[in-house]
Amino acid sequence: MDISNVLIEALPYIKKFHDKKIMIKYGGHAMVDENAMSSTARDTVLLKYVGMQPMVVHGGGPEISRSMDRMGKEPQFIGGLRVTDEETMDIVKMVLVGKINTEIVSKIGLHGGKSLGISGKDSFLLESSRKGPTQIQHENGEILEVDLGYVGKIDKVNSDLIEHLTSNDYIPVISPIGIDKNGNTLNLNADTVAGSIASEVDAEKLIVLTDVPGLLADPDDPESLIRRARVDELRELIGDGTISGGMIPKIETCINAVENGVKTAHILDGRLNHSILLEIFTKHGIGTMIRE
Numbered sequence: 001m002d003i004s005n006v007l008i009e010a011l012p013y014i015k016k017f018h019d020k021k022i023m024i025k026y027g028g029h030a031m032v033d034e035n036a037m038s039s040t041a042r043d044t045v046l047l048k049y050v051g052m053q054p055m056v057v058h059g060g061g062p063e064i065s066r067s068m069d070r071m072g073k074e075p076q077f078i079g080g081l082r083v084t085d086e087e088t089m090d091i092v093k094m095v096l097v098g099k100i101n102t103e104i105v106s107k108i109g110l111h112g113g114k115s116l117g118i119s120g121k122d123s124f125l126l127e128s129s130r131k132g133p134t135q136i137q138h139e140n141g142e143i144l145e146v147d148l149g150y151v152g153k154i155d156k157v158n159s160d161l162i163e164h165l166t167s168n169d170y171i172p173v174i175s176p177i178g179i180d181k182n183g184n185t186l187n188l189n190a191d192t193v194a195g196s197i198a199s200e201v202d203a204e205k206l207i208v209l210t211d212v213p214g215l216l217a218d219p220d221d222p223e224s225l226i227r228r229a230r231v232d233e234l235r236e237l238i239g240d241g242t243i244s245g246g247m248i249p250k251i252e253t254c255i256n257a258v259e260n261g262v263k264t265a266h267i268l269d270g271r272l273n274h275s276i277l278l279e280i281f282t283k284h285g286i287g288t289m290i291r292e
């Protein structure tokens with residue numbers, strides 16, 4: 001396509017999304033290498049410079065698991081959530097806050113954006129409490145109660161800090177870590193964090209970057225992309241098992257977000273260069289778009 005046509009196709013979206021908040025959830029599975037991270041950071045900076053207010057919640061599950069392996073600890077997940085003892089919580093903090101957050105912030109800076117790295121502990125952004133005992137079904141059908149340890153659920157989002165940062169032209173980069181009323185650190189699922197903050201700040205879009213082209217009708221067939229879906233259709237797909245594993249918290253997050261004011265939620269392949277730009281600035285977009 002001619003370069004001038006590309007720019008003209010983008011104009012309605014630049015106008016429509018001017019000053020609008022765009023929440024980008026950058027999943028660990030989409031952080032395939034330095035180039036992919038750099039490209040995502042550059043796209044985020046571009047959104048800022050054309051007048052939007054982007055913000056990033058990052059994950060890092062695979063990197064946390066690799067660090068646990070190196071330290072001789074076996075990662076364990078229940079219902080998509082990491083069983084988190086005290087030592088694991090330290091590893092989670094070290095990887096998310098100490099490594100991934102600073103890498104994203106510096107890449108945004110290198111591309112000319114102003115960015116600040118924070119976690120849910122800063123300014124009590126993510127007031128949380130321990131999730132407590134969770135029921136799971138054993139292979140033999142028995143229902144067991146397990147404690148996920150320092151895994152939290154979000155009780156309240158205090159978004160003042162985010163509003164200050166975005167209105168002063170900063171791109172907030174947020175680690176999915178919460179704080180309880182005694183000041184303890186809790187491990188939160190990054191999809192849930194992105195959705196909760198997106199609703200609280202009235203984001204226009206929630207963009208979830210992962211390692212599949214979008215929601216698939218057949219999880220083994222990347223060609224079976226579902227381009228658009230509404231909440232009731234998604235509930236059916238969860239019920240019949242089409243949506244499973246890590247995709248369940250993602251879709252539940254998207255459903256919650258669009259039911260709580262976010263206009264559209266999108267699941268995209270973050271490994272694909274410029275997937276964010278292709279979604280926002282082209283007529284047909286890419287990935288799966290979810291509406292209420």
Ligand SMILES: Nc1ncnc2c1ncn2[C@@H]1O[C@H](COP(=O)(O)OP(=O)(O)O)[C@@H](O)[C@H]1O
Pocket residue numbers: 027028029030059061209210211212214215216217218219242243244245246247248250
């Ligand atoms: N219907 C489906 N369509 C697409 N992916 C699915 C579906 N059901 C399950 N999945 C799985 O969900 C995964 C994405 O979730 P997850 O691994 O938690 O990603 P992330 O680390 O990016 O948050 C995909 O890699 C895929 O294996």
Ligand SMILES: CC(=O)N[C@@H](CCC(=O)OP(=O)(O)O)C(=O)O
Pocket residue numbers: 026027028029058059060061062064080081082092151152176187188189190191
């Ligand atoms: C409670 C819980 O499971 N927390 C996650 C936090 C990181 C995350 O969510 O990363 P992705 O987005 O890459 O999956 C974890 O420990 O892996």
